Amino acid sequence: xxxxxxxxxxxxxxxxxxxxxxxxxxxxxxxxxxxxxxxxxxxxxxxxxxxxxxxxxxxxxxxxxxxxxxxxxxxxxxxxxxxxxxxxxxxxxxxxxxxxxxxxxxxxxxxxxxxxxxxxxxxxxxxxxxxxxxxxxxxxxxxxxxxxxxxxxxxxxxxxxxxxxxxxxxxxxxxxxxxxxxxxxxxxxxxxxxxxxxxxxxxx
Amino acid sequence: xxxxxxxxxxxxxxxxxxxxxxxxxxxxxxxxxxxxxxxxxxxxxxxxxxxxxxxxxxxxxxxxxxxxxxxxxxxxxxxxxxxxxxxxxxxxxxxxxxxxxxxxxxxxxxxxxxxxxxxxxxxxxxxxxxxxxxxxxxxxxxxxxxxxxxxxxxxxxxxxxxxxxxxxxxxxxxxxxxxxxxxxxxxxxxxxxxxxxxxxxxxx
DNA sequence: TCTTGTATTAAACATTTGTTTAAAACAAAA
DNA sequence: TTTTGTTTTAAACAAATGTTTAATACAAGA
Numbered sequence: 215x216x217x218x219x220x221x222x223x224x225x226x227x228x229x230x231x232x233x234x235x236x237x238x239x240x241x242x243x244x245x246x247x248x249x250x251x252x253x254x255x256x257x258x259x260x261x262x263x264x265x266x267x268x269x270x271x272x273x274x275x276x277x278x279x280x281x282x283x284x285x286x287x288x289x290x291x292x293x294x295x296x297x298x299x300x301x302x303x304x305x306x307x308x309x310x311x312x313x314x315x316x317x318x319x320x321x322x323x324x325x326x327x328x329x330x331x332x333x334x335x336x337x338x339x340x341x342x343x344x345x346x347x348x349x350x351x352x353x354x355x356x357x358x359x360x361x362x363x364x365x366x367x368x369x370x371x372x373x374x375x376x377x378x379x380x381x382x383x384x385x386x387x388x389x390x391x392x393x394x395x396x397x398x399x400x401x402x403x404x405x406x407x408x409x410x411x412x413x414x415x416x417x418x
Numbered sequence: 419x420x421x422x423x424x425x426x427x428x429x430x431x432x433x434x435x436x437x438x439x440x441x442x443x444x445x446x447x448x449x450x451x452x453x454x455x456x457x458x459x460x461x462x463x464x465x466x467x468x469x470x471x472x473x474x475x476x477x478x479x480x481x482x483x484x485x486x487x488x489x490x491x492x493x494x495x496x497x498x499x500x501x502x503x504x505x506x507x508x509x510x511x512x513x514x515x516x517x518x519x520x521x522x523x524x525x526x527x528x529x530x531x532x533x534x535x536x537x538x539x540x541x542x543x544x545x546x547x548x549x550x551x552x553x554x555x556x557x558x559x560x561x562x563x564x565x566x567x568x569x570x571x572x573x574x575x576x577x578x579x580x581x582x583x584x585x586x587x588x589x590x591x592x593x594x595x596x597x598x599x600x601x602x603x604x605x606x607x608x609x610x611x612x613x614x615x616x617x618x619x620x621x622x
Numbered sequence: 623t624c625t626t627g628t629a630t631t632a633a634a635c636a637t638t639t640g641t642t643t644a645a646a647a648c649a650a651a652a
Numbered sequence: 653t654t655t656t657g658t659t660t661t662a663a664a665c666a667a668a669t670g671t672t673t674a675a676t677a678c679a680a681g682a
Contacts, residue, residue, distance in 0.1 A: 218659090238529055240444035244640060254661055259641060317528045323588045324521045325442055331592025340593075366594050367608075370583055371615070378578035381585065384527045388535025389544075390570050404571075411575070415619040422629090448670060458631055463671060 225251045226261055230272050235314035238321050239269055273322060273329060276315050280308055288343050294354055295416075297347075298372065299409045305376040306405050310398060316380045360416045368416075375408045429455045430465055434476050439518035442525050443473055477526060477533060480519050484512055492547050498558055499620075501551075502576065503613045509580040510609050514602060520584045564620045572620075579612045 229251035233242045244265055248255040262268040287300040309316055323330045334340060348365040355362045379386065383397060392400070433455035437446045448469055452459040466472040491504040513520055527534045538544060552569040559566045583590065587601060596604070 222659090236529075238442065238444060238525070240442060241529060243638080245638090255640095256642080256662085257660070260659075265640065320585055320589075321442070321525050321528065324525065324585070325440075325445060327588035327592060330589055334593045335595070344594075366590070367604075367611070370586075370590065371579060373586065374578040374582035375575060378582040378585075379574055381524055381528070381582075382574075382577065384531035385524075385534055386570070386574065388531060389538045390548075391539070400571075407571070411619040414621075415615040417618075426629090447668080449668090458629095459670095460632085460672080461630070464629075469670065 222253070222257070223261060225253060226258060226268075227272065227275075229253075230268055231275075234269060234272055235318040239325070269322075270329075273318070276312075276318050277330070277333060279312070280305075280315060280319070283308065285340070285343060288347055294350055294360065295413050298368075298412055301372050302376055302409045302412070303405050305373070306401055306408075309377065309380045310401055313380055313383070316377050320381060355418075358418050361418050363416065368412075371412060372408075375412065376404075379404070426457070426461070427465060429457060430462060430472075431476065431479075433457075434472055435479075438473060438476055439522040443529070473526075474533075477522070480516075480522050481534070481537060483516070484509075484519060484523070487512065489544070489547060492551055498554055498564070499617050502572075502616055505576050506580055506613045506616070507609050509577070510605055510612075513581065513584045514605055517584055517587070520581050524585060559622075562622055565622050567620065572616075575616060576612075579608075579616065583608070 226247070230242075230247050233246045233250050236242075237246070244258050245255055247268075248258055258265075258268065262271065283304045284301060287297060287304055290297070290300075292300065319330070344365055351360070351363065351365060351368070354360045379401060386392065387394075387397060430451070434446075434451050437450045437454050440446070441450070448462050449459055451472075452462055462469075462472065466475065487508045488505060491501060491508055494501070494504075496504065523534070548569055555564070555567065555569060555572070558564045583605060590596065591598075591601060
């Protein structure tokens with residue numbers, strides 16, 4: 215059946231996701247992945263041609279998972295402050311369910327930047343969404359509701375406050391000796407504190 | 419001379435720093451480092467015993483470079499808001515001079531968390547500094563000068579806003595197609611905007 | 623100059639790793 | 653049952669990589 219094929223593919227994808235996020239691209243071996251998937255080594259190349267190709271697919275998935283929802287929020291019709299709340303909520307929610315996603319993307323992008331920038335270059339859809347948001351900001355600035363800021367910097371700040379704690383989890387749990395559980399709760403609470411914090415900083 | 423020995427050591431350290439930050443621990447090879455240092459491969463083991471040991475030394479250096487100055491700022495006698503400005507300034511200044519430092523530490527810590535947490539565990543000096551800062555916060559909260567916040571979350575926010583843009587540089591330059599030069603200028607400006615932003619968010 | 627300890631080199635070694643191969647197992651169609 | 657195409661397996665291969673070795677060059681002290 216074709217069902218069988220899909221099932222094996224999934225097993226491999228899941229295993230690869232696990233191993234790549236844990237060890238990085240270079241650190242992960244095809245044998246690690248095969249073992250994790252409980253599958254013969256040669257099957258990996260049979261199903262996915264090469265390690266690089268397999269990683270590309272994993273990366274693409276992670277990427278879509280994160281950015282898909284974000285673009286939705288950015289594109290809808292609510293107020294800026296609501297969009298900020300929406301972005302913060304989505305980012306943290308996604309990362310709470312998939313804490314390794316951030317590391318996977320960052321570790322790889324810092325070594326191989328093209329892997330990501332290719333996904334944005336020449337994407338006019340994205341550009342349109344950004345411009346629209348910037349105009350929305352400018353309007354509220356003129357109305358005296360918020361301080362002036364570029365969309366880029368605002369987005370940078372949101373991303374920083376939401377994503378960084380996940381990237382830095384090993385650091386912070388080490389420095390402040392928190393347990394795994396506490397960290398989840400902390401991030402859950404931060405959904406609102408971060409949004410409040412940003413909005414407070416923006417209020418004119 | 420002993421001078422000669424130190425010189426070779428330095429050549430190796432510099433080369434290792436360069437290669438490790440660029441390719442990560444696993445991605446960097448001893449042959450890469452030897453080539454970068456323009457030195458025979460076997461010299462690396464002769465001088466530094468093993469790849470792992472060499473990395474440890476590089477990591478230790480990077481770590482001290484970042485945290486040394488930060489602890490200074492945290493330990494001095496200025497007001498909270500001044501300390502925040504001080505921290506932001508120091509972090510960004512260090513990373514502007516050494517943009518790869520952040521990636522080096524984060525990439526490695528996420529794969530090998532013990533490497534970092536070992537440096538904090540049982541360090542009562544650090545704990546003292548943290549507690550002192552927390553008390554300073556609590557006092558200002560009681561005086562109605564600032565909103566209540568834990569030192570940990572405040573530190574997390576500062577770190578996030580300062581460090582994240584360096585980690586995410588490949589992402590942001592890709593997404594918003596900025597040049598290398600622009601990015602430096604942006605971060606230079608952020609020294610004050612970040613501090614203002616944080617303080618605005620904290621003001622009661 | 624001879625000796626002795628250190629620095630440097632080219633080559634080799636043992637493992638690891640991504641990938642391929644050739645044979646076997648399996649399933650479905652004829 | 654035989655055939656045909658697909659999936660799975662164990663083994664092998666070639667390249668890369670951390671480390672060691674054994675020989676040589678070098679510098680300083682006797």
